[in-house]
């Protein structure tokens with residue numbers, strides 16, 4: 001990312017966070033299509049609309065803070081993945097990014113499969129009618145109860161993550177008188193260029209079984225011996241919010257290498273490989289994400305080439321995008337409560353949500369964009385920090401943002417690209433109520449996850 005080392009903003013420039021500065025945008029009212037959902041636009045007064053409905057109306061009807069999700073955009077992105085990979089591959093949407101029953105139905109309709117990683121996600125998927133055989137079950141410590149439920153439901157695959165789990169799943173499947181289709185998740189030893197907490201293919205971490213040192217080969221040996229398991233493939237997920245394709249290519253190369261070793265040792269050609277999710281999206285104008293067809297082309301080419309060289313039949317490829325499907329499709333709408341100018345220091349703009357609806361800034365130092373969306377403004381840009389309402393100084397929504405200098409309480413701000421890992425990682429910190437998710441399409445808005453209420457909180461509090 002290119003950012004000036006010597007910030008010189010119009011106000012309080014001396015206290016800019018190092019490395020988070022790219023200067024005021026030429027036009028604060030402009031909407032960069034890279035970071036906003038497809039149907040977002042401004043009217044002649046500068047009021048933002050999504051799916052044909054303006055944010056003032058949305059705020060009045062649904063309150064703030066709230067996530068507004070562009071259903072058309074979600075479906076278009078899901079379709080783009082489906083089309084990019086074609087009929088010889090499978091796309092599993094990673095439900096951890098954001099899951100609700102409406103989302104499950106959209107995925108089903110658009111021909112995607114679903115990756116779940118907990119009993120809760122599995123229950124959501126099944127209750128919305130996703131056929132079990134189109135569900136993959138993940139996780140580094142699935143409980144015996146979760147495994148039993150998944151096997152009973154007939155999920156299409158369980159992705160095994162440890163030696164203990166190989167035995168556990170085999171026993172449960174046998175007890176239930178069935179053979180469970182499984183993949184083994186391996187770590188291929190790639191250092192993905194992303195935040196440490198979301199990189200998952202280097203060896204020193206909790207996910208998967210290392211390829212290095214022969215552990216993955218040993219896992220395959222054990223799985224092939226167990227009657228309760230049908231080993232259908234190898235899985236690799238290298239991390240998340242990745243822009244550099246080379247990590248995926250190295251992973252594909254190493255997974256195919258293992259398939260070849262398996263063929264040589266056991267005389268078995270595993271029919272599938274899964275190369276995980278992880279494609280990055282634009283949170284700010286500095287980010288340049290790749291398109292699904294680019295990743296499809298590059299992965300398909302490398303797998304085909306390597307398999308030809310190893311004289312293996314090309315396995316069926318699957319991928320698991322989460323963020324790249326849902327991330328750009330939603331924005332969070334907040335109302336400004338206070339604007340506090342600390343002379344010579346910084347301007348703090350407080351909104352009515354914060355780290356309980358978006359923990360990513362605090363957790364990963366994530367960068368976001370933010371815009372005034374309830375009106376246009378020609379005022380001079382003001383450098384400020386957008387913060388939440390929680391009892392914590394680290395409760396930051398956008399660290400360094402340019403907003404119009406006439407910003408005032410009651411204005412509405414929108415933070416784009418909050419469709420992934422925001423509602424799904426939301427908390428009740430300070431007993432703040434989790435916001436609703438509202439799907440907007442063709443002039444109609446519909447709550448798909450309702451706002452939490454104080455009754456919801458009190459219902460759980462049974463002391």
Ligand code: LLP
Pocket residue numbers: 094096097115138198237239240241276277278279320321322323324360364420421
């Ligand atoms: N498949 C597996 C096995 C995964 O663990 C993940 C994400 C995905 C697919 C989907 O990855 P995506 O395409 O969404 O990057 N909370 C973090 C992200 C954690 C990702 C965990 N696994 C964040 O907010 O950035």
